Amino acid sequence: MQPRRTIVALFARLLVALGLVLAGLAPAQAQAQAQVPAQKPFLVVYDDGGGYPPLDEVYGVFTANLLGRYGPAEVRALSRYRAGELQNYRALAYVGSAFDAAPSKVFLADVAASDRPVLWLQHGIHQLAAATPGFAQRFGWRPANYDFRSRTEVAYRGRAFTRRTESAAGLPGIEVTDPAKVEVLATAEGPDAQPTPWAVRSGDFVYVAETPYAYLSEDDRYVAFAALVQRWADPQGPERHRALVRIEDVGPEADPVRLRRIADLLFAEGVPFSVTVYDTYRDPTGRYSGGRPTSFTLKDRPLVVQALRYMAASGGTLVMHGHTHQTDLRPNPFSKVSGGDYEFYAATTPGDGRMELDGPLPNDGEAAWLARLDEGLEVWRRAGLHRPRLFTTPHYAASPAAYAAIVARFPVQYEQVNYFPGERAGVPRVREPFHQFFPYPVRDVRGVVVVPENLGRPAPDQAAAGGRTVEAVLGSAERNLVVRDGFASFYHHWYRDPDELLATVRGIRALGYEFVSAEDAAADLGPLPPAPVVQRAGGGLSLNGFLAVLAGLFAGAIGLGAFVARRGKR
Template sequence: MRKYSAVLYFGSSPSARIPSSFLDDVLTTRVPVVWADQNLKRLADHNPTAWKSRYAFHTTGPNLDGVTRVTYRGTTLTRLTEPGDAGIRNIRIDDPHKAKVLAEGQRPDGSGSPWAVRAGNLWYIGENPFDYVTASDRYLAFSDLLFDVLAPGTPNRHRALVRLEDISPNSDPGQLRAVATCLHQARVPFSFGVIPVYADPRGAANGGKPTTFALKDRPELVAALRYMIGHGGTMVMHGVTHQLDHKPNPYDGVSGSDYEFVTAHQNAKQDVVMDGLVPGHARERTLARLDRGLAEFKAAGLPRPQVFEFPHYAAGPDDYQAVGQRFGYRYDETMTYASSLSGGVPDLRQRDDQFYPYVVRDVYGTAVIPESLGNVEATGHNGRPPRGPKDIVGAARRTLVVRDGVASFFYHPPLGPGKLREILQGIRDLGYRFVGPQDVMR
């Protein structure tokens, strides 16, 4: 382990094979080690004397269920307890001089167990923090603990981002100017995601008439985009059509509604179910599609976007690789496929969807600008409840536990400036400083 700066182990199966040499290394190394969830007892039993003298804590009994919150650095973070939740490990401290509790898991009645512990060079997390991630949950504690392991000298710094979303050639120029003016007057740098081609091949939003047009066909819209750039905006390419071919995927086939780089349908409950990668999925196909979109910006006389955002944050490994060839940055979340780590054919059923509360370079080698807070949703959808400005600001408050965290949200211009002003003020009142997407990359 001496050649590594840190080691992270996630125990996902009690029957997993763990080499004795690895256990020996963990018990003797000075390299920082993060151990999450299962198999800690196998480490402790490998050399009980060394374990007790060096670490002085243990897990015991069945998991603790019903834990609904995790308290970390004075902040209460949420924890889901849906059917099938395995709970958290019961952790007992043998010597508080050697083992320090970093976070506490708690039930509604106040009972609980340590959620994260540090002893010497070992950090232990009592569950897998990647089983699910939301804008306000205990994943934020894990994200901050990584600074202790990888960059302990990182100072506290709290920056914020806002991105205007789903702008297409069919957008209302007046609405765009209104929200851009609001941001400019508030002295808030911003970005805006642009779909260069509007497509409604089934006429779902155009009285049954198939309709397609591009940026160059809407000079007033292009003028509004120039206005946004001139008033502090950074343009982001948000897919090419933000829909796929001539059928619902999964909604109505209209730009801004549907997926573009994966296929999907709605089930009987109207929840979205992703089916698979686009037929013919290949890097060359995606490169050609991206080049088509970039050509539309050029044809409209607009600058070339340097940042890309996948529609609905959904794509396959070849799509990510293609974007990495054409753009310096992405501005979204990441789908990490098992095949990207272990080889084989990518399968949507074997993936992890992850947002980041700070800038990262992901498994595809791309620098990712974070989006971590979500957006205002007046009615909610896909099984999620409505979200208003207070929800966005509340998630930003919890993100303060991340010492170099970025509170980043997106906003749809048709909602108007009112709710946007409320969010901007609420986030500023927490002590965040709004910056542009290029600033967080420095």
């Protein structure tokens, strides 16, 4: 097709979209989504009889989140399990993270007699073996004595994953009795101890000798565990390795020339990308403006808006990254200035670049956060930008109330996420966040699709704040190849050296990954729904709203035309 004809076709599609808006059909939430056949959920049972049940609950939630790649998962405390329930579910994952807890006889009897696939973590395995007649003959192994020797790595599918010193000592022993019936999936290894089985599989029964959720990092044995979960939950799934790149922290103060340069570089590489955008710049104390309080929005910076449209036309997906990426309530933790501070949770800093979470902010409540998000979305509308469907929380931290507001406004989160004990029961321990990242898209226990970011960012001069070398990012990407259907996902701040960006993109591609868009990744969980529409007073589309829609569509046509013209010159 010739470029001119393509432009005409694209513009015609935009006019059709405008007609749908005017007809009142554009908020397509009323349209039925494709119906997915109902399937039995996974059952995740965690042992709540140990020393700290809130932590056991979080580990159950983490397991359910990983299984959320393949269907719904119900999280249940062991004390609430009832005889016969297991047969109502497609498979069981048992999280035995508490050393001093023991599974009930009713539960053990059901597991021993069931034909459902089982994933069993760490403790309680001796009791299960005792309750299962002929356990060793059936599975080809049996539990052995606890081994307290230090093992600092987990070897899985030819790659080594870390076990931090704090969790490197002590594992339940596994004695293989019949190698024909059991496969050793992974081993725990250390400089002063022989390798010992870390994970084994006998048919559809998989046992992992620890609950690998403490001290998570990009190269941790958690990655190997997530890969095991994937192969257990979906044994026949595809082998594919995809990648994501995100341009980070673009606000109204960003340099539009540099933004266009980044778009050109990634377009030349044929790489789709995302751009996280906060819509309002705030410096309420005048820290960087000679003591004069400063505030402006995207609408006040038309060149930045044009650069964002250019990025979108070059293969970029715009992602909302908070409203102001700070709060006026307090230094959070630095200077109340947009781009550096937290917005949805309080934080402090010991002064070396590190940041520590400090609980909810004052006036924390879902209604207040919804109002803040809506204020930001209104800025997007006034600037003539399309409403974003994806959200990335500044610094990956929010309170339970803030997360509830985010879920209410956005169908997809593109980030790492915090979860709180008691949240599912409506009584969250709001000062006890537990952090989880994913090597593949999931639908988490909150019901939202989470697109992964699992490699961090190349920024070797910011090591105290989590920055990494390009080589370290690529090393993590290489390890993630053990995930059969996994992602290598990283981000790059727009103001940093673009050579870091290109070196990382090219290195990941050289490992065999294919870059895709964040929306394509989210589509693994089904068709992406439209973002919820906030109804304003009056109900209908105002004249200003109509003009904003028309301006946005016309600008989109121009941007898409430029995109096609550039492609024709390649």
